[in-house]
Structures are given as structure tokens and as C-alpha cells.
Amino acid sequence: MPLPLYQQVKDHVLTRIRSGEWLPGARVPSEHELVRELNVSRMTANRALRELMRTGVLSRVAGVGTFVADFKAAGHPLQIRNIAEEIRSRGHTHHAQVISLQPIVATREVSERLSLSRDEVQVFHSLLVHFEQGRPVQVEDRYVNPTVAPDYLQVPLDRVTPNEYLMEVAPLQRVEHTVRAVIPPATIASRLELSASEPALLIERVTWSRGARASYALLYHPGSSFELRGGFDA
Amino acid sequence: MPLPLYQQVKDHVLTRIRSGEWLPGARVPSEHELVRELNVSRMTANRALRELMRTGVLSRVAGVGTFVADFKAAGHPLQIRNIAEEIRSRGHTHHAQVISLQPIVATREVSERLSLSRDEVQVFHSLLVHFEQGRPVQVEDRYVNPTVAPDYLQVPLDRVTPNEYLMEVAPLQRVEHTVRAVIPPATIASRLELSASEPALLIERVTWSRGARASYALLYHPGSSFELRGGFDA
DNA sequence: AAGTGGTCTAGACCACTGT
């Protein structure tokens, strides 16, 4: 089952933009041209270009044409990066403690987040604590789709973070996160050296790779000492 | 020149969600039903519903139907500058309550955030509560640089949000955010209808305009029902 | 079997910009 046609058209355009073949400001083929070049209907070409405009990749002017947008609003407003890299970029030491790494039977919650059918109930689970300058800054509770990373249980997670490993074996295609303020469960709180009723910042993250959901992670940070930063320049 | 048909269909749906006629979880007319009821083609109905799904207003399941999305599927306050617009785009009602609007003498903290020299100690302060479907979703504690917006105290903030006004008089140049989990001060907690020790998500935001710092805002959201969402597609 | 959303086509009319 191939990708939808409009998605193939989007990929066709994105590939040429990413390769540098079409630079910002360059003209993109018109809908009629795409119809001829790719053998799709105009509605399909229109949907592809319209969606790329909506996400800021292209800019269109009726009566004129379609153009590669300038990259200014590039950065994701909510920058959530690899924690190890982020800590090191601040000039601090990072180390990780592996609490557990094993196959488990997925709970319904996990199964839903990873969109697993009822038979593929086995997933890989890892629980890590990340330290910055010796202080705990993140508890990482992660569920990995075995189909995407079959060798996950053999990875030395104290040396290579789950994120780094997954990025290597499975090209990152899509990320979704939600951020909330919560009072963490006691088991998590103690790992973060938080007293009861101290809040934590919880980042829930789902990643996609090769069209499938690759992993689901719950990232807990002490509310008092952890900040998420973002912003942009116009 | 009437609105495009697909936009009219979107409005038709949004109106019924806003009025409470269609509650979260309720079934929305199928594409075929909209075709019959509104005399549009199925592609037009499809586009309307698809776009409402992308913005999180509806959720669709192939083979089953289209439904009003759950209430708390919150938006992207880090990406969008205007909470009122954000709430309305989800098909919900917004209103704001102005608690206070007056000049104050800047504390050292505020003065630092706005990079004011020692003589410019006077700043404008506003305190608002934003409501979504009648429930408080944000307490906005804002400090405005009088040099940038000298008429701020005359603005009807219940009709025009501070953000909307500032965007109008002072072109937005730069934004910086930090996000933390906190236990809010009691005065804030009560405005959000939170009990003691319930966590809140605190967004601190500084904006720049014409090279100067324009405003400093503390945005508190209930941790239990508010989510920050982000992500990207590769 | 009937209904749903997901996609796709081959046309069409329009307002607009550039030459």
C-alpha cells in the first residue's frame, strides 16, 4: 500500500527543497505543471501545495505562482532536544543510570499510544534517570516498538541515550509532544529527589519512524529547577 | 463575495459546537449527510471536516464517523500569540475578566526583565483571567513598557486581549519563553479554581519590539486540564 | 449489506496578475 498521491507530491517537493535544488524564493512548479509532470489530477497537486503552504514551507500568490518560503520561522517554538546533548552544551556533566531495561506486556495505554494491534502486546521498556552535575534532572520512562528497534534490549543505555540510539537505527519522521504540570507518582518523585506535592514538568512524546510509531516516552523533570525554553525572531 | 463554501461548512459546525448544541464526544453529521443538508459536494464537506480535524476541533475515524474532540485537547500557546484566537479556533467561547489595570512602580524583578534604567521605574500592569467555555484557563499577569505602548491603560482589555493590542501598536520582533511547573501563589490558584498544592504550568514570556523590550508576562495555566502541544513533521 | 472516511479524477468557473 503506497503512500497517498498527495503525500508523494509533497515528498517530491520537500526532497528538492531539502537537497538545496530549490532555494528559498525559487519558483515551484505550478499546479498544471505538476499535473503534467507527475500524472496526478489538479486537485491532488492543489492539496499537496496547499498543505505545504499551511505548514510554512511554501508561499503562494494567486495569479503569480508558488515559491519556496524563507526559513525564518524555522525553529520549533518548543525546543525539546536530546537531554544529554543539552546538558553538555551547557558545559555540565551528564550521566545516566539505567533502572530497568526489559521486555514487558504493553498496558492498554501504552498499546494505544504506539497503535499496536492486540497481538503485538510485547514492547521494550526502559527506565532511566539522567543526572546533570550529579543531580537528577529527568526520569525517562520509555516504551519502544520492537518492530522498529529489535535490538533495543542490547543497547548500553548508560553510554548511548535512547534518543541517540533510536535516531540512529530509525530515521525520525515525526514528533508529537504534550507538556503538562503534574504531581508525579511517588516512585518517580523519589528518583527526582522531590518531596511529596512538589510539581514536575511532564513531557509526553511520541515519535514516528518509517510510517510507524517508534516510541512513547514520559519525561519527568523537577518543576523547581527545570525550564523549557523557546522563542523566535521575526 | 460570500465566504468560500467549505468555510461556511466549517462555521456551520463551529457554531453548533460553540453554542453547546454539539458537546465533546457527540457525533457530527457524516460527509454524506452534510452533502444533503447543506447542498454542497462531498469534496467540499470533506475539506471542511478535514481542516477542523487538523486544528483539533474534531476527531475522525474511518468507517465509524466524525466526533467533537475532547475539551482539553489544548493548543499551542508557545506557537500562537493570542489565547483568545486559539480558543476560538477550537470552536470554544472565550471571554476575559480584567482584574486590574494600572500604573505601578516596577519591582527589581520586573525592571530587570524589561531592561529598564533606574529612572523609568513606572510600568503598566494588567491582571486578566481568560475563560474557555466559562472555565478559567489562564491567569495573565503582564507588565508593559510605557515607552512602547503609552496608551495601554486606555485599552478595553476585555474586548481586545493585551497581545492583540500590543501586536497592533508595536510590531513583534522577538519572543522568549520559559516553561515551568509550579505551585502557584494562592491568589493565582483561586483565580484558576485550583486547590492548594495543585500544580500549574507557568509560561514566562518576554517580547521585543523596535529593539526594546515591550512586555513581560507570567501566564499561569491549570496543570490538570491544560496541555501544551507541539511537534513537527519531517 | 450499509455506512463511513480516505483518496482521486476530469472537468469547470472565477478573480487575479503579468505581458
Place this chain on the structure above:
DNA sequence: CAGTGGTCTAGACCACTTT
């Protein structure tokens, strides 16, 4: 004028879930 994007239609086929 020919070209562009913006919209719209009336069909169509498919995979899927519900009855």
C-alpha cells in the same frame, strides 16, 4: 492575452467498522 491559484462539482474506488 495566457497563466496562476482558489474553489467547486459529481462522480468513482477503496478499506474499514458496524449491524
